[in-house]
Amino acid sequence: MFNKLSLKIGLLFFVFILIIESFLFFILYTNLLNDRIEEVMDNLLARGNTHRAVLEDNFESPTLEHVGQMESASDFAVIITDPTGNIIINSDPIEQEMKEVIEHTDYENVPTEGEIVENRWTEKKYLVTDSPITINGEHQGHVFMFAPTNNVKKIVGHLGEQFLVAGMITILLTIITIFILSRFITHPMIKINQATEQLGLGKKKVELDTGRKDELGELANSITKLSQDLDQLKNERNEFLASISHELRTPLTYIKGYADVISRPNIPEKKKGEYIDIIREETEQLTELIRNLFELAKMDQNKFVIHREKIVLGELIHSLAGRIRPAFAEKNITFSVSCPEDTIVYVDTERFQQVLLNILDNARKHSYDNGHVSLAVNEMNEDIKVIITDEGEGIPKEDLPHIFNRLYRVEKSRSRKSGGTGLGLAIAKEIIESHGGSMEVQSKLGEGTCVTISLRRGCKDE
Ligand SMILES: Nc1ncnc2c1ncn2[C@@H]1O[C@H](COP(=O)(O)OP(=O)(O)OP(=O)(O)O)[C@@H](O)[C@H]1O
Ligand SMILES: [Mg+2]
Structure with missing residues (x-):
C-alpha cells in the first residue's frame, strides 16, 4: 500500500512539519510558562505589599499577629522580621530553606516597593518576595512572603499535559493530511507507471484518467496519446512491410518468369531480346524502388541532411x-x-x-x-x-x-x-x-x- 514515493514524500513532509510544529510549540509553551510564573510572582509580591501597607499604618503587635494568622490559614506563609532580619512573627513553622533566604537577604538594599528574592521554582520549595516596611523614610521591618513551588509545578504540569494532547492531535492530523496528500500525488503516478509497463509488455492502447488539469493530468494525457501514436505506428509499419513485400514480389515474379521462358529451348532470338528488355526494365524498377526506400529510411532516421x-x-x-x-x-x-x-x-x-x-x-x-x-x-x-x-x-x-x-x-x-x-x-x-x-x-x-x-x-x- 505504501509505495516508495509516497513514503518518501510523506516522510519528508512529516519531518519538515514536525520541526516547524515543535519550534512553534516550544515558543508558545515557554511564553505561556513564563507568563504564568510571572503572574504568580506578581501576586505574591502584591500580597506582601498589602501586608506591608497595613503594617506601615499600624506597626504594632496585634496587627502583626493578625497578619500571621491570616496567612497561616492560606497556602502562603509570611515571616515578618525587624530591620536586621530577626524574626518577629511567622505564620507557619520555619523551615531550613526559609531561614536561608532570610539570612542571605541584603537588608540595606531592598527597594521600598519590594522585590522578588527567590524565583528558582524548579530547584526550590518556595518562591519568596520581600516587602520592606518603611515608616518615616526608614526600614522598620520586612514582610517575607513564601509561596510553595508545588503550586507552580502543578500549573506547569497541567500546561504540559495540555500541550501534549494538542501536540498529539496535531501530529495525528498531520499524518492523515500527509497520507491523503501523498496518495493524491502518487496514486496517479502509480497508474501511469503501470500503464507504461503494460505498454512495454506489448499492450496496444492504455487509457489513463485524464480528468486532472495539473501536470499529472498532462502527463497522463501525453502517455495516452503516446500509446495511440505507438499503436498507429505499429499498424502503419505492418501495412508498410506488407506493401513492400508485395512490391518486391511482383517484379521478382516477372523476372523469374521471363528468365524461365528464355532458358527454354527453341525460343526465337527476337522474343529472347524482348524478354531480356522486360527483365532489365523490371530490374531497373526494383533498383529504383530500393533506392527510394533507402532514401525514406534515411529521412526517418533523421540522417537526411539538406544543404541549402x-x-x-x-x-x-x-x-x-x-x-x-x-x-x-x-x-x-x-x-x-x-x-x-x-x-x-x-x-x-x-x-x-x-x-x-x-x-x-x-x-x-x-x-x-x-x-x-x-x-x-x-x-x-x-x-x-x-x-x-x-x-x-x-x-x-x-x-x-x-x-x-x-x-x-x-x-x-x-x-x-x-x-x-x-x-x-x-x-x-x-x-x-x-x-x-x-x-x-x-x-x-x-x-x-x-x-x-x-x-x-x-x-x-x-
Ligand atoms: N498529376 C497526377 N495526376 C493523376 N494522378 C496522379 C498525379 N500525380 C500523382 N498521381 C497519383 O498518385 C500516385 C502516387 O504518386 P507518386 O509520385 O507518389 O508515385 P508514382 O508516380 O506512382 O511512383 P514514383 O513517383 O515513385 O515513380 C500515383 O500512382 C498516381 O496514381
Ligand atoms: Mg511519381
Missing part, C-alpha cells in the same frame, strides 16, 4: 524544363513555364529538382496525349508558391487523402506502362517539409491535378 544554397529559381526551372521537354514531346504535351526572373530561394538544389521532376513526371504520366502542363511561380508576402497544373486524368476523391502515403498508387495494378513505385510524392513531401515548406494536391477526376509547393521566404540558415 541561394539559387535563382527561374534558372533552375528553365534548365529543368529543357531536360524534360523531350519526354513531354513524346506525348505531344505542351509545357509552359512562368516564373519571375529574380525569385531567389534557399534550397538544396538537387533535392528540390528531384521534387519538381517527380511532380512533372506524374503530370506527364497522367496527362492525355496533346495535353497541357504548366508550371507557375508566385511570390507572396511570406512564401513562394510553385504551382504545377495538368489537364490529365485527375485523382479520385477517395484516393486524394492517401496520395502522400508511401507506396500508395491510385492505379493498384502496377501496369508497367504507368506503374511507378508510389514513393515519389512521399519523398517529395518529406523533402519540402525538411525545407520548412508544405505541399498540397488538388485534383478533380477527369479534369486534372494541381500540385502546390509552398516555400517559406527566409534565409539560408533557417
Whole structure:
C-alpha cells in the first residue's frame, strides 16, 4: 500500500512539519510558562505589599499577629522580621530553606516597593518576595512572603499535559493530511507507471484518467496519446512491410518468369531480346524502388541532411524544363513555364529538382496525349508558391487523402506502362517539409491535378 514515493514524500513532509510544529510549540509553551510564573510572582509580591501597607499604618503587635494568622490559614506563609532580619512573627513553622533566604537577604538594599528574592521554582520549595516596611523614610521591618513551588509545578504540569494532547492531535492530523496528500500525488503516478509497463509488455492502447488539469493530468494525457501514436505506428509499419513485400514480389515474379521462358529451348532470338528488355526494365524498377526506400529510411532516421544554397529559381526551372521537354514531346504535351526572373530561394538544389521532376513526371504520366502542363511561380508576402497544373486524368476523391502515403498508387495494378513505385510524392513531401515548406494536391477526376509547393521566404540558415 505504501509505495516508495509516497513514503518518501510523506516522510519528508512529516519531518519538515514536525520541526516547524515543535519550534512553534516550544515558543508558545515557554511564553505561556513564563507568563504564568510571572503572574504568580506578581501576586505574591502584591500580597506582601498589602501586608506591608497595613503594617506601615499600624506597626504594632496585634496587627502583626493578625497578619500571621491570616496567612497561616492560606497556602502562603509570611515571616515578618525587624530591620536586621530577626524574626518577629511567622505564620507557619520555619523551615531550613526559609531561614536561608532570610539570612542571605541584603537588608540595606531592598527597594521600598519590594522585590522578588527567590524565583528558582524548579530547584526550590518556595518562591519568596520581600516587602520592606518603611515608616518615616526608614526600614522598620520586612514582610517575607513564601509561596510553595508545588503550586507552580502543578500549573506547569497541567500546561504540559495540555500541550501534549494538542501536540498529539496535531501530529495525528498531520499524518492523515500527509497520507491523503501523498496518495493524491502518487496514486496517479502509480497508474501511469503501470500503464507504461503494460505498454512495454506489448499492450496496444492504455487509457489513463485524464480528468486532472495539473501536470499529472498532462502527463497522463501525453502517455495516452503516446500509446495511440505507438499503436498507429505499429499498424502503419505492418501495412508498410506488407506493401513492400508485395512490391518486391511482383517484379521478382516477372523476372523469374521471363528468365524461365528464355532458358527454354527453341525460343526465337527476337522474343529472347524482348524478354531480356522486360527483365532489365523490371530490374531497373526494383533498383529504383530500393533506392527510394533507402532514401525514406534515411529521412526517418533523421540522417537526411539538406544543404541549402541561394539559387535563382527561374534558372533552375528553365534548365529543368529543357531536360524534360523531350519526354513531354513524346506525348505531344505542351509545357509552359512562368516564373519571375529574380525569385531567389534557399534550397538544396538537387533535392528540390528531384521534387519538381517527380511532380512533372506524374503530370506527364497522367496527362492525355496533346495535353497541357504548366508550371507557375508566385511570390507572396511570406512564401513562394510553385504551382504545377495538368489537364490529365485527375485523382479520385477517395484516393486524394492517401496520395502522400508511401507506396500508395491510385492505379493498384502496377501496369508497367504507368506503374511507378508510389514513393515519389512521399519523398517529395518529406523533402519540402525538411525545407520548412508544405505541399498540397488538388485534383478533380477527369479534369486534372494541381500540385502546390509552398516555400517559406527566409534565409539560408533557417
Ligand atoms: N498529376 C497526377 N495526376 C493523376 N494522378 C496522379 C498525379 N500525380 C500523382 N498521381 C497519383 O498518385 C500516385 C502516387 O504518386 P507518386 O509520385 O507518389 O508515385 P508514382 O508516380 O506512382 O511512383 P514514383 O513517383 O515513385 O515513380 C500515383 O500512382 C498516381 O496514381
Ligand atoms: Mg511519381
